[in-house]
Amino acid sequence: MLIIVILLFVAKSVISLASPPRVILPHGGVLVGKHMQTSNGKFVDAFIGVPYAKPPVGKFRFASPQKADSWEGEKVTDTDTTVCLQYNKFEPGNIVGSEDCLYINLYTPTNRTKVDEFPVLVWFHGGAFALGGSNSEDTGPQRLLDNDIILVTVAYRLGALGFLSTGTLDSPGNYGLKDQAMALQWIRENIKTFGGNINDVIVAGQSAGGASASFHLVSPLSKGFFHKAIMHSGNYFDFWTIIDRKVAIERTKKLASLVNCTTANGSEELVGCLRETSALDIVATSDKFLATVTGHPLTVFAPVVEPKWAGAFLPENPRMLSKTYGHTIPIIIGVTSDDGLMTSASLIYTYNQEFKDNFKTFLPVMIGYDNRPPRVQEKITRQLDHFYFNGVHNWSVQNHQNLTNLLSDDLFYSGMDRFLRNRFAAKRFGPTYVYVFDQRGPKSFTELFEGGPEYYGVAHADDLPYIFPMDQLNISRTYCDNQMLYAMPKMWTDFMRTGNPTPNNSPVHPKWIPATKFPLNYAQIGNKNGGRSLDSYLNVTNTSIGAAREQDNVAGDFPCNSYNDTRSNEMAFGPKTCVIIRNKVSLEQRRMNFWRSLERSLAWN
Template identity: 30%
Template sequence: MESLRAILFLLTLDLLSAAKLGVVQTEGGAVEGRSQSTGLFSRVDIFKGIPFADVPKRWEKPSPHPGWTGVLKATKYQERCLQVNLLQTKTQGSEDCLYLNIFVPQGSKLSTNLPVMVYLFGGAFLLGASNDLEVLGQSLYDGVELAERGNVIVVTVNYRVGTLGFLSSGDHRIPGNYGLWDQHAAISWVKRNIEKFGGNPDNMTIFGQSAGAASVSYQMLSPHSKGLFRRAITQSGVALSPWAHQRKPLSLLKKIASKVGCWRTDMDETFTCLRMTDPVGLTMAGKIDILLLLGKGVVMDLLELAPVVDGDFIPDEPSRLFSNAGQFDYMAGVNSMDGHIFAGVDVPSINQYKVNTTLSQVRGVLSGLIKERSGPALDEAMDLYSSTWGSVPDQALVKKTVADIETDFLFLVPTQIAVKLHAKHSRGARTFSYLFNMKTRIPGFPRWVEAEHAEDLQYLFGKPFSFAMAYFPRHRDLSEYMIKYWSNFARSGDPNTGESRVPVPWPRFTTALKSYLTINHQMKKSSVSYDLRADYVSFWTSTYSNQTQMTLNEE
């Protein structure tokens, strides 16, 4: 009798537990993932390694996948696209890499009409994957926590990087932007198929960080994206970022061709040779020379492979394409010390306790960014950044200034220009701006270091919940806030409105008010401010325009 009661109890629990999708029919064939329990009445269906395009041909746009017979077991991540490893010593991955992963939250009934969030990873257009940086078997971009806590479908995608993704001749022969075309193909696949997984194809948000954020920005600006998604979020990167645009693609192609023995005076012979060259050799030819990074210049100058104006996906200078972005609700921001890791490479002393950072080193960083050894612009920059130092500069303040310089130049200012241009060109779409400044969790850094590049991702993807022992309650508070703001925005186009109550109302960014929200674990009314680093934005906006001949008049 007791055993019968136990069996009936277990059967009841099974009936009351969350629904499961099972086999899903996509345009290419049937797929079956696995279901992960996240609570008594909640689960997340996980599909890993669904192909969204065929194996790409070298320096060609992606083509539709031919499909498959039977049921595809979508239970493991597929290989990343061929790329150099982090230390730039060897390659990893495969040319057969155009796959995506889907995370679907379920309650007692199958989910329907859910908002969809498509994530594009970062990695300097050189490396990265949809399942990058695995810890204890879980990817940094594992979508379970965000999907379950935000009640949204999360999709992560692979795209070509490095030489195979972004080499360009600057003309019709190798136009470039293959990684952007892969992203576009993935977003299009999601648009066509996500309804079968319980998603709303008319309520899609694309989001990304660093080069992934710049990619999101390019997707917004491209005329090919009209009507494809509804909203976009960029975290620490936009198309206007100085590292996100290759302006001399042919000279870079010549350099890579020389490295693999393909340089010829006849360019057609060069291209023929490149197309026949071993892909591993081509990939290694696009690596960064680590030895050039050690305090011998500006690290940004070594990041060469990037999107180009190709006359097709990106038909003009990014600054002139914001009329295309006016259809999308837009949320954008940066981490308060996005530039610190790069500044520490350019000026190692900023992270050394017993070594001073000299005024000449600060001036040297500014000189490297402005591209002037001397002159009024350099003097103006030095005056601006030293204005808070006083007569006897504190070393911590001087060192923090170096990090601020690179954060402003590489991330903050271009993002502020982008939100201003978006607000100016908006056709009813909303604009939101933020600054993420949670203190770093990376051990060994000086006390003044706040939010390092990419530190926001652990909170957005819910790591303080999935790895609770490694975090404190304040980190879970912050993670909860971010997931609420991001999922509300994906649901409604407004981070304040949706299924989650947020700690502080986040006002829209307008060309008049220029409001922004400071995001950390202590959210309150004073978290809302206006005109983020206005003097620095004004200075660098003028400098960008002079350097690139871009028109950045956002007023």
């Protein structure tokens, strides 16, 4: 009898996989997707290219997104749609995509039941608010859905089309972020159909996507649509994430003049002209702002504080808010150990002499204080030069750490420090897990950042291949990479389910200690050495640590086998172990103290 039941179950599974998955949405329309498999062979129902908003063309360009139209019958959603229109120097022809791009990709376990309620991860891609996408090859379900969750990746408007602002209600800006909020609303209304839990939605992203997730923590348009957040290398305290309104207006006028739209008759006429201008011309012209790689702001069109109106995504500067609902939401926030390699690798490999020759000119623009009075700029430049370089500019592929530290601190570390100080100052704040990703993988994003084939360190975005397939890197995995490929998705999805990345039943040891104050508790994830050989088991317990200096709190390695060893509180492993997580105290405190001393001079509000 048991054999018959098993055969019937197998037959049912084979039949279900022979036909594409179908889902009936609440409005009656049907989505027809396709089957995919995770790295471990679990089947996933994939619905790729699901519209969540109307195409933002014509009168909807430079306007808040509108709900997608409903439909009757079936809509096939099994192929990636084009990315949002963008200038991307990494792509042939440079300009790629379409204005018709407001789609999500949604992945859910095939073997779900009507009573399942899976946590939902909503992923916003990075790319300086100017480029990137959410295709299934690079940000698909292959890693994360080995665990029972739902993954939704969101495409949103980019560059001038996503963030142009006149400083008035004619074009208040933040359209890319409003697109994301519209996607969250779509998820709220439809995710139950896919087995999702509307009360367990997690916003997440990397770089500009991480900053996007942080903006949702404070936006009135997003409130109530999500319950946790994960921010990789980006939050709204990073200086590049918010543009001053005056600067935004100046850039809008400059773009308008370059495409022959008059700026003399007010913003209403200007926006009307830009709506009639070819989107390709707008994107191509936007690149003219980027005169050189080294001497220009990281983000040209980016989020801005809007005039107060009912549809404002950012009616107030989030950096000035001492109280927000986002403070109570559980978060993971972190950086890579050498995040600044995003910029320093290309400076050293491609533009080294140019940067050395123009150090005093480029530095204020790169660091974001070129809007300060000349005398203040000179003072800040002297302070930075002395602290990081002692006046010696001898960078090379072998000698880059001081330059990388400067750019890591400027672009990412100091912003995370400010974000956490603001959060900890609140009367109540939710669980806060801080990390530094330090895993040396077989390939690095420095190759894409024009840094050449040399290994520099753990760069910006080097954490992403451990939660997404990232096929563009064509990675051949090392032994310890395969262990991290299990552990990191496990920690992230455990956090989604429980609010704790290492709950009591987690195989990852030691337990990740949350941060509650400074000096900061944080987890070092991975090891630049890529693993090491040991002759004995590790069985290390928490120890009392002096908080004044950075050091290990708990040393822990992830075992290379997958079974429990009852002889210790670790899992059993062979002669080789792979460092997964170590609790540490006091994250680069000397460097962060230096940046705190600069804050008034930098005037980053």
